[in-house]
Amino acid sequence: HPFKIFFTWSTHVKKNCEEIPNDSLRFNCISFDDLLSQKHDEKVxxxxxGEIVGPCDLKEITVRNAPCKILNLQLKDCxxxxxxxxxxxxxxxxIHSYVQSFSGGAxxxxxxxxxxxxxxGxxxxxxxxxxxxxxxxSDITEINEFKETMSKDVMSTTSCGSLLTLSNCTQVSSDHIPFDNRKTISQLLTSYEETRCCIYATICALKIEAPWWYLGCPGCAKKVNPYLNPETEEIEMDKFSCDGCExxxxxxxxRYQVHCKVLDHTGTTSFVMFDREVIQLIHKSAYELLEQQVQFNCGNEFPRELLGLEGREFVFTVNKPETSKNYTPSTLLFDY
Incomplete structure (x- = not known):
């Protein structure tokens, strides 16, 4: 016979006089709320x-002195x-192979x-x-019905990249993440409508070749440049020109200006994190970190505190103007 039935130590066998339905696929999907209540027997x-919404990275670990493939992800119900x-x-x-080759849709x-x-716990x-x-x-009843009940604004599209600017953040608990307006990276980058949404993503790399700090204007926070006196055609010390304030x-x-690459299961894009975000994450100002780097003769190296952000997962809230691909993520940043 081509099929096998596997019995574990907890398997129970009993005589059943009821007629067994002749269905090729029989599922009894448990609701997520019931599972999270932890009332179900762990032996069953x-x-x-659900829809794959979390990171989908394939890793190899060692289990009992042997290599083993493992994949962690998150599923969301309707x-x-x-x-x-x-x-x-x-x-x-x-799963990893399917996600990597998938071009669009939830x-x-x-x-x-x-x-x-x-x-x-x-x-x-x-x-x-x-x-x-x-x-x-798969084209089966359960998945088709699930897709029909999904909100249209969580359906993903295609993978692409762009530059996003992160401006403000507040740490929250996972219970307060507004999933009703959650989008994937690919959906955001292919949208031309004005929107405010949440993106769950992992910082996968930092652009260490780019400067992680800059000299900013104390008023508008924009980058300043050495002041060139038009009369003497010389740069004056202790004077700077601000294009923002003119x-x-x-x-x-x-100030901080940390370039990072983020990803979710649909694609990648780039963020730029500034003072409010980075200070909240590493609890040091850019001035303090720069002074520390100079003190330990590491001025030309990328700070280890910033490198520690790689691999961490966040929810970013993004404000995107209409008919524009210049987005301003703001107000929400959660580290899992």
């Missing part, structure tokens, strides 16, 4: 369905609930027979060794 495998998922080996490779994943794992669902079965955007200033402020 579950079916879940409401605001999100669960963390872990996939191992072939399951991880299959990615809906139906996972059949997943294990429940609760560690330190946090719930995740994980693929079983041989029991789990995955359906990624004036000459005699004092400046050292």
């Amino acid at each position: 495998f579950v079916d879940v369905i 409401g605001d609930s999100i669960i963390n998922c872990v996939f191992w080996e072939k399951y991880a490779e299959d 990615i809906v994943l139906l996972c059949s027979l997943m294990r429940i794992n609760i560690y330190n 946090k719930l995740t669902i994980q693929s079983g060794k041989a029991s789990t079965k995955l359906f990624i955007n 004036t000459i200033v005699c004092s400046t402020k050292t």
